[in-house]
Amino acid sequence: MIQRKGTVLSSRNDIKVFDVTVRDGGLCNDFAFTDEFVRALYQANLKCGVDYMEFGYRADKRILEEARFGKWKFCREEDLRTIVGNNDTDLKIAVMADVGKCNYKADFLPKSESVIDMVRVACYADQIPTAIEMIEHLHALGYETACNIMAISKVGTAELSQALTLLCHSPVDVIYLVDSFGALYPENACQLSKLCIDAVKGTQKKIGFHAHNNQNLAFANTVETLSCGVSHLDATVQSLGRGAGNCALELLLGFLKNPKYSFLELLKFIETYIPALRAEGVCWGYDLQYMFTGLLNRHPREAIEFTAEKRGDYFEFYRSLLDYN
Amino acid sequence: MIQRKGTVLSSRNDIKVFDVTVRDGGLCNDFAFTDEFVRALYQANLKCGVDYMEFGYRADKRILEEARFGKWKFCREEDLRTIVGNNDTDLKIAVMADVGKCNYKADFLPKSESVIDMVRVACYADQIPTAIEMIEHLHALGYETACNIMAISKVGTAELSQALTLLCHSPVDVIYLVDSFGALYPENACQLSKLCIDAVKGTQKKIGFHAHNNQNLAFANTVETLSCGVSHLDATVQSLGRGAGNCALELLLGFLKNPKYSFLELLKFIETYIPALRAEGVCWGYDLQYMFTGLLNRHPREAIEFTAEKRGDYFEFYRSLLDYN
Helix, strand or coil, X not given: CCCCCCCCCCCCCCCEEXXXXXXXXXXXXXXXXXXXXXXXXXXXXXXXXXXXXXXXECCCCCCCCHHHCCHHHCCCHHHHHHHHCCCCCCCEEEXXXXXXXXXXXXXXXXXXXXXXXXXXXXXXXXXXHHHHHHXXXXXXXXXXXXXXXXXXXXXCHHHHHXXXXXXXXXXXXXXXXXXXXXXXXXXXXXXXXXXXXHHCCCCCCEEEEECCCCCCCHXXXXXXXXXXXXXXXXXXXXXXXXXXXXXXXXXXXXXXXXXXXCCHHHHHHHHHHHHHHHHCCCCCCCCHHHHHHHHCCXXXXXXXXXXXXXXXXXXXXXXXXXXXX | CCCCCCCCCCCCCCCEEEECHHHHHHHHHXXXXXXXXXXXXXXXXXXXXXXXXXXXXXXXXXXXXXXXCCHHHCCCHHHXXXXXXXXXXXXXXXXXXXXXXXXHHHHCXXXXXXXXXXXXXXXXXXXXXXXXXXXXXXXXXXXXXXXEECCHHHCCHHHHHHHHHHHHCCCCCEEEEECCCCCCCHHHHHHHHHHHHHHCCCCCCEEEEECCCCCCCHHHHHHHHHHCCCCEEEEEHHHCCCCCXXXXXXXXXXXXXXXXXXXXXXXXXXXXXXXXXXXXXXXXXXXXXXXXXXXXXXXXXXXXXXXXXXXXXXHHHHHHHHXXX
């Protein structure tokens, strides 16, 4: 039994909603969003009471060829400012930096010269020491920091406990559980959350959750971890995100009872921009192939290929997954 | 805090999976399924370890014009036997009878002459006395019986307690919570389930859950109520059902750990029959308009109209719902 924090009618001031549409959605279209799209989303997030907007990655240009990606793979300072100016708003700006794919010592200005508020360092559990080195550097520059532990459904309890101990001794502000494979059920997600919440007790650190919708549980897992005490919640407009996508921002805003949140302006954004994105061929969302990889607790890469090839032979595809399971 | 029954690795022998595809899905196409479709589904359910298959309604032909509907609105004995013969299998046959829309005294044979195993009586909470009269009659005829309390998200705790007391004194075998509006969150669904489980303690009665996917929580609510002790679980192939649809049978079978269950044959059924159904224009599944009616805890009828009209003006639609909320 896990102690719950609040009820479905609670309004908790510790909750922070992260719109990560451009960042996780960018994985569906190589970050080729127009400025108009990103600006309209920023404006909608402002009006909807969203707490943080993640604009993309700050990827290492020595590793990732600039011409192959839209600008939000790199989130240059000037590109961010084109959208947000000096961002004199309550909406904070985040970018993500992947361990091993970010030239973080060269590519981040001191916070006083940057419009970015938070850098979220994404890593696998075995990369935690490197992540902490990045976090220490970014913290010293003045940024809020998060550590997003990916593929959390593959991390054993002992390994997670060690990671949490290391992170508790670091300056990181938020520790995220990232269900990259959409493999968790609400019960699992709550157990992992509880482990994290207990580990950071007595510190100021917060716990976050980032869901994927492979088993159509992204929203459910998000509200269930929330009810177990998780405070930092990732979501994307219309679930836009890699493969089966993420927790839908509109569902999350509809659930939250704090009157600062509203999904009204988001509806206008959705009807204006999402059909066009679909028409361009950008493809995401729950389907059987993602259920299979979620159920088998593995990376969705084969399911993404199955989708791209517009295949419909689900039985044969599932059989083929079992061959390599 | 609600005591959980089992874990995600448990295999509970009390679990019964109901495929209600033809019955709830029939609300999307006026029950115009071909015999081939229904027979293939029956065969798939047999191979997948499904416990009950609900074929449709036994509707009152004095009230509902026969020519307007496919045969599964009426589930005549001879139509059932065309599909299942004498059903010499472990898969039990169910039909639904709505309070006020079923000529139950005239239209049911004694169980010894019928291929039907269970009759599920659907009613609103204020119709419980009539439902119990039907249940007593059907029980006396020899059928297993269930009472499916619809629009459960509109039923107050006091009213539900009274309903449960009445039902506990009836011969009903299973009491179902039906989240007709898809308005429940997992926490609500578990609280209601717990109320029912406590009420039937000391009897042989079982509790069931029937979800709708308006807020993309049908599967999540089903597994959460299961983990709270609910045993009888409704699902439909590919969520096929009115409006936003139901809990997907393939997701549920994927979740259950009892080795009797498998979704493999269902995949073949899905790839053969579901694309054709979509191509015919049969329309169901989660979308924003259903989220709105779920969130507002009301009947999805306006959302179904919005869908049928192929509208995409979500903001205006939501605004119009608030006018009459």
